[in-house]
Amino acid sequence: MTGTVYTETTIYSPPEAFAGEAPYQLAMIHLDSGTRLTARIHGDPVRIGDRVALAEVRNSIHYFRKANLEVSHQHDPPRDRDRL
Amino acid sequence: MRPVAVVGTGKTPFGAFPERDLRSLAVESVHKCLENSGLTADQAEAFYLGNFAGPSFVGQNHLAPYIATEAGIRDVPCTRIEAACASSGSAFFHAWAAVAAGIYDIVLVAGVEKMTSQSTARVAEILAGAGDMAGEMAAGATFPALFAMIAKRHMYEFGTTREQLAQVAVKNHHHGAMNPMAHMRKEITVEKALAGKMICDPLTVFDCSLVSDGAACVALAAVDRARDFRAKPVRVLGIAQTSGPVALDQKESITTFEAVRRAGEKAYKMAGVAAADIQFAELHDCFTIAEILATEDLGFVPKGQGGPYAASGATALGGARPVNASGGLKSKGHPVGATGVAQICDVVEQLRGEAGERQIAGARLGLAQNLGGSGATAVVTILGLE
Numbered sequence: 246m247t248g249t250v251y252t253e254t255t256i257y258s259p260p261e262a263f264a265g266e267a268p269y270q271l272a273m274i275h276l277d278s279g280t281r282l283t284a285r286i287h288g289d290p291v292r293i294g295d296r297v298a299l300a301e302v303r304n305s306i307h308y309f310r311k312a313n314l315e316v317s318h319q320h321d322p323p324r325d326r327d328r329l
Numbered sequence: 330m331r332p333v334a335v336v337g338t339g340k341t342p343f344g345a346f347p348e349r350d351l352r353s354l355a356v357e358s359v360h361k362c363l364e365n366s367g368l369t370a371d372q373a374e375a376f377y378l379g380n381f382a383g384p385s386f387v388g389q390n391h392l393a394p395y396i397a398t399e400a401g402i403r404d405v406p407c408t409r410i411e412a413a414c415a416s417s418g419s420a421f422f423h424a425w426a427a428v429a430a431g432i433y434d435i436v437l438v439a440g441v442e443k444m445t446s447q448s449t450a451r452v453a454e455i456l457a458g459a460g461d462m463a464g465e466m467a468a469g470a471t472f473p474a475l476f477a478m479i480a481k482r483h484m485y486e487f488g489t490t491r492e493q494l495a496q497v498a499v500k501n502h503h504h505g506a507m508n509p510m511a512h513m514r515k516e517i518t519v520e521k522a523l524a525g526k527m528i529c530d531p532l533t534v535f536d537c538s539l540v541s542d543g544a545a546c547v548a549l550a551a552v553d554r555a556r557d558f559r560a561k562p563v564r565v566l567g568i569a570q571t572s573g574p575v576a577l578d579q580k581e582s583i584t585t586f587e588a589v590r591r592a593g594e595k596a597y598k599m600a601g602v603a604a605a606d607i608q609f610a611e612l613h614d615c616f617t618i619a620e621i622l623a624t625e626d627l628g629f630v631p632k633g634q635g636g637p638y639a640a641s642g643a644t645a646l647g648g649a650r651p652v653n654a655s656g657g658l659k660s661k662g663h664p665v666g667a668t669g670v671a672q673i674c675d676v677v678e679q680l681r682g683e684a685g686e687r688q689i690a691g692a693r694l695g696l697a698q699n700l701g702g703s704g705a706t707a708v709v710t711i712l713g714l715e
Contacts, residue, residue, distance in 0.1 A: 252485070252583065254477035255530040256469065260457060261450040263469045271474055273578050281578040283465035293485045306468050 246299035247312060248276040250291045272297070274309055284309050330429045334555040334562035335712065337366025337548035338674040343512040343541045343662030351387050351443035352396055358439055358544035358667075359400040366548040367559030370401030373548075374433040377424040378409045379417025379440035380666035385455045387443050402437065413459035414615060415570075416440060417545070418669025418699025418708030422570040424549050434551045440671065441544035442664035452540050456665070459702045461576035473537055475577045475703045476616035477529035483584045483618060484531070489636035491531050495522035496640045497617035498535045498659055504646060505656020507686050512541045512662030536617040541662030545671035552715075563677045566694075567600030567711035569593075577703040586704035589626040593698070596709040597628075602694065604628030607711070609650060609679060609689050611672040613700035614657040623698050624652065627709070646687060654679065654687045669699035669708060676712050 253272035270286040284307040287300045297309040339361025376397040384390045393407035412419040417440025424438040457466045505511040525533030555562035573588040614620035621635035630638045644652035655675040676695040699708040
């Protein structure tokens with residue numbers, strides 16, 4: 246499963262359930278299938294437009310990792326592309 | 330549909346009140362509203378209550394009759410409405426609809442939340458319940474995280490800066506410092522806001538609204554009855570409630586709250602006014618980025634221009650269109666279930682010329698915008714003098 250980072254944030258003030266994991270990066274991924282998914286990021290921090298690939302699914306949470314590909318905006322939805 | 334007016338307002342101060350319980354706050358706001366309007370409790374034909382999470386915050390359910398009977402309102406329909414942070418905006422909408430439809434002549438609408446008796450982590454957990462618990466919240470999101478992701482995308486698409494976000498907070502603290510009912514009455518600077526503790530990048534603690542206790546109440550009446558009351562009636566000229574997906578990642582765009590845009594359009598149409606006619610507004614600044622989005626979605630400026638607009642001074646008292654002259658959720662405070670009705674109270678006070686040193690000269694037409702979750706409920710109300 247691959248996609249493009251639509252937006253992201255790093256959480257320094259986590260909910261109680263994830264208190265031991267902060268800071269951690271959360272991203273909204275625009276999947277190549279066309280849908281969006283809110284997921285966690287493993288490894289290097291990502292920025293909007295970065296290509297990412299699914300690394301693992303643990304406790305129902307999707308973890309993505311930066312893909313070793315050049316940055317592309319081709320998977321941004323048309324509405325966003327029109328605005329840029 | 331017949332015309333409806335606000336004929337009374339009542340508010341408790343907003344703040345952290347460890348010695349006060351939820352019911353006493355709500356009852357105080359109702360009694361102040363009755364006093365302000367010259368109504369007696371037995372004249373209310375229905376009671377609507379906006380409350381987000383009383384059962385979670387204080388363990389009490391069945392809140393509408395629990396509060397109403399203590400306030401002296403008996404035997405009439407008493408109904409609690411929950412729509413996250415738009416709970417009392419939605420309660421106001423439904424109360425307006427019932428009076429406009431001719432079902433009742435006089436109703437009371439209150440909003441209340443008692444939040445500060447819980448730890449910050451528990452408050453965050455309860456608030457998260459207004460989001461998609463099986464989706465983004467399960468992945469580790471919080472409301473600050475969702476609005477941080479909105480801010481990041483807005484910065485990416487339109488070049489909005491952290492300084493512009495900070496200027497929203499500085500302005501609202503400046504206004505709130507002059508409001509005796511506000512939770513946090515102190516000025517801040519852009520430097521201080523930027524250097525604040527990071528909550529979710531790029532939002533610092535100064536980009537986030539406050540966790541508060543408080544209540545607010547308004548009386549609504551059919552306009553042909555409105556002159557029977559003590560206070561100067563203020564007309565509900567336009568109002569709309571709209572909705573959208575609860576999950577942020579299900580929205581086509583996250584830099585527009587489509588529900589707010591639609592509610593604004595419908596309210597403008599009902600009132601027969603344009604965005605340019607609105608002289609001042611109370612907007613739902615749960616986070617600084619939310620005020621920026623609201624100024625765009627309501628058509629005060631084109632999409633993408635909300636950041637420069639906030640920085641221009643146009644939305645400060647003394648500017649062309651003051652936004653959140655009350656201090657907003659940022660400084661006045663955000664007892665979530667009370668916020669929608671409190672915004673109505675603040676707009677009404679301005680229209681009656683009762684806002685003291687925060688008074689906007691010549692105020693005749695104002696707008697209140699109340700948001701639930703990350704845009705799943707929106708209520709826009711346009712109020713004006715007859």
